[in-house]
Amino acid sequence: MKVLYNWLKEFVDVKASAAELRERLSLAGIAIDTIEETEAGPVLEADLTANRPDALGHRGFAREIAALERKRLKPLEIRLPEAVATPEPATSVTIDCPELCGRYTARVIRGVRVGPSPDWLKKRLEAIGQGSINNVVDVTNYVMYELGQPLHTFDYDRLGEHRIVVRRARPGETMRTLDGVERKLTREMCVIADASRPVALGGLMGGEESEITSASRNILLESAWFEPASIRRTSKALGLRTEASVRFGRGADPEMAEPASQRAAQLIVELAGGEILAGAVDAYPRPLEPLSIELSSTEIVRIMGAEVPGREAEAILAALGFEPERVPCESPHEIRWRCRRPSWRLDVAREIDLIEEVARHYGYDRFPSRLPPARQAASRLPHAATFDRLRERLIGLGYQEFIAVSLVDPARDETFRPVDAEPVRLANPLSEDASILRTSGVVSLMSALEWNLNRGQRNLRLFEIGRSYHLSPKGKPRETNTLTLGITGLAREKRVYPEEDQAREFGFEDLKGDLDSLGALCGGFAWHEGGPQWLEAGRAARLKLALDVVGAELGFAGLLARGVAEEWKLRQPVYLAELALDPMLEAAERAAGRRRFRPIPRLPGVERDFSLVVPEGTTFAQVREAVTAAGVAEVTAIDPVDRYRGGQVPAGKYSLLVRVRFESPEQTFTEEQLNDFTSRILASLEQTLGATLRAK
Amino acid sequence: MAEDLHIVEQTLEQLGAETPERVAALFAEVRADFDRAFGSVTDEASWHALRDGWLGRKKGVLRLITENWLKPAGPALKPAAGQGLNELRAYVEGKKFGAFTASATLVAEKLDLSLPGVERALGTRHLVRQTLEEIERIFLRLGYAVVGGPEIETPYYNFEALNMPEFHPARDMWDTFYVDTPPGTPSQLVLRTHTSPMQIRVMERQQPPVRVIVPGKVYRRDNPDASHLFMFHQIEGLAVDHDITFADFKGTIEFFVHEFLGKNAKTRLRPSYFPFTEPSAEVDATCIVCSGRGCRTCKQTGWLEIMGAGMVDPAVYGFVKYDAKKVSGFAFGMGVDRLAILKYGIDDIQVLLQNDVRFLRQSP
């Protein structure tokens, strides 16, 4: 709300400058965003919290300033001209829905001359950002900004039977509001009607038909109180937010309805002439129950950690209108007060609310500070240490961690969506391209790759640890931890040094090697052929935990399918992988628990190379198995060293150089032993695979 | 070499040395000269020259000292001269002449130290991750437990149990994404607008003392701009016990600000309003851009708002069956992305989640 500094002076002696006020009010809970100099003086832009509708008028705002000085407000002076008697009552008010409208006052003013407002009024309204309309409407706005009470005026002559009925809207009823919009009403909404039709949306906006015009002569002035929740419901349902709905929606002062009506009537007669008719109606079916709240100094200490001097607490409460009274209590160290809730502070109902009032005006900075003792061992998230191991490996392998927005484009997500995953859709997305929660991490990885490739960043290693989301068949949300990683471009760039003069592109083997480095944490990965359609069929793999007897799939790795890459306009090969994290983390922790160290052999081992020729289609795994099957216990490593096709190798076969390592804890090997090992291994290879030694 | 070492060509008397101390000082001078010469020699020829210059039988420095200092010395100086010479000889003879001879080939192939080395590609942790971990570490030191929770929440945990019934005016403070739940699903779902729902979930499953922080992603239906993201990271904190007061709240927050922003950062609490805390506060810290002098970032106030906080509202205890008369506590929530951009001088928060590698590589 905009607050005019000079206006405040009508309610309180302001000594502080606008800038000083800003500082002091901010530290008492009334935030002032900016101060603007205007012709009418400085204007403070207050950002009031939702619990303080009482400060949405200059008088209420001034109360906070008064409380800073522990003073009281100047009393409200209203000089209502005498009413003119009429033979018949000028109007009547019926409230059919007291649960929506707790109070309704109506006053009729006869013979006004609607015209421009005087300059002083125009200037004040303009200074706080309210345009001038005409003298009658301006007065209602003025009083709202003065006392916080929204008011409305009807053209009395356009009210059917000159009477007011406050009721729920009827099903199918519509009304055109002042802003020219035809509104569809529902039974949840409170309308102000005349004898036959709605003439205003209660507490939100008047109707076009009964609006004050320059031709209006007689007016009916409404000052009412509406139930906050119903106002907010209607406001939300209609998408209509007004100065009135903000005040009623947060809780206006029900006791202010009548004084504000009088104040407005006085000003209208002063500025637009006319006379007030007798028989003003004040329908108040549910008067505000008085509420007394007790406050104990002991409770202040329990919550705030220090005492507030009794007299100071009292002065603050008094200045804010809580009328504190000391009541007897047993302990000499305790003070108890009985406070009365003022009608403008419906937000205050409990002892804690009073403590806050005292504390904020006493000053948060005047309370001590201390560090409370710890009461438990600190603990990190489950698996946090394993996450660290995983992350440090990825970083060591050269991957940049990224974090993507989980809301994605459903069309993009669909390509990578796991079979049967029902996405979590938003009912009110900001835009279509962020309207579902991602069902996989790959869609985000793809966006990150796309972003960088489109900006000339061609050599990328990226990973993300995040969640993907779906709904279970029963509609329950599921959030799964996912690891996604992708590589594209050069694995090695050309450098100035002779040993590094060749650039090399990423290949499937790079991705596999990196993943196996992660797999080493969890007892190794088992690789199987195949994968989802978004991977190239010839370069795709499914991963499982090597140690997992159940063999549930962890995820996929491979080369992005060409069709998908084209669709995303990625012009270079991209290798990517997605793995379910939770089983990996658990496996890593199991593997760490089982880890035992093997003694380091005292003697150096011996290596023997086997230059084999094997039929096409023979896998390295088969070769390794055949070597193992030879039953040489001293074999400790079997590694592929070279692979070769063509030349002297006949068609239908290929050459594979395998290096086998022998170690023994006790003895150095004799030549006879090694020859024995070699011939047993060769025999096994020949027998099971038809492998032969390549001619030298 | 010893060309400039003229003192060894004169006698002690000629040098004006009359005390053993003076003799020792002369030996120290000679030894310093040897060190200088030894340190500057690299190739084989100069090694030879150095050795001859010092150990040469006729004209070596040690020979000259024997002839010029020791032999003519009177009885008062002779012991000092003898001891000095022995020590110097042991020192010079102990040196490994020629062991550091440089390879002429390598010297010729001039090393260009301005060329970059072969660096292995190293990855980085995301800046938000680093900031999350930094904040976590601070609270771990205070004995907090880190807990996580669901991002897809029920309105009960996101609002109602935090003392915000439907149509509560404070709900306007959080623009909410609603999940389009299939027909027949029992309850409505939202994307959590803060990590505060975990306050409730934690207190539901444990009795005080409670000390937790909750890092996680949260969602607000705000149009993105330089200071808004519709998904960002928050850390919620909650401490509930039988003796927690506003003073503990202040002390904890001040500790955090000191650790996170530095010892010179001050803390200021401004009264505010949140439905689930009372008394409530906005926490300001000294602006890190201008150190409190006032700048564009802090709107000339010298302060930056870093979190919302307060004493847990007793109504919240009602939802988790704690006795509000016996327990008390505080809660706070901070936007991690915002803290990261403030701390590292990033002027557009959207950069954080665009994942441009030129940004990612900047946080090693």
Ligand SMILES: [Zn+2]
């Ligand atoms: Zn600043």
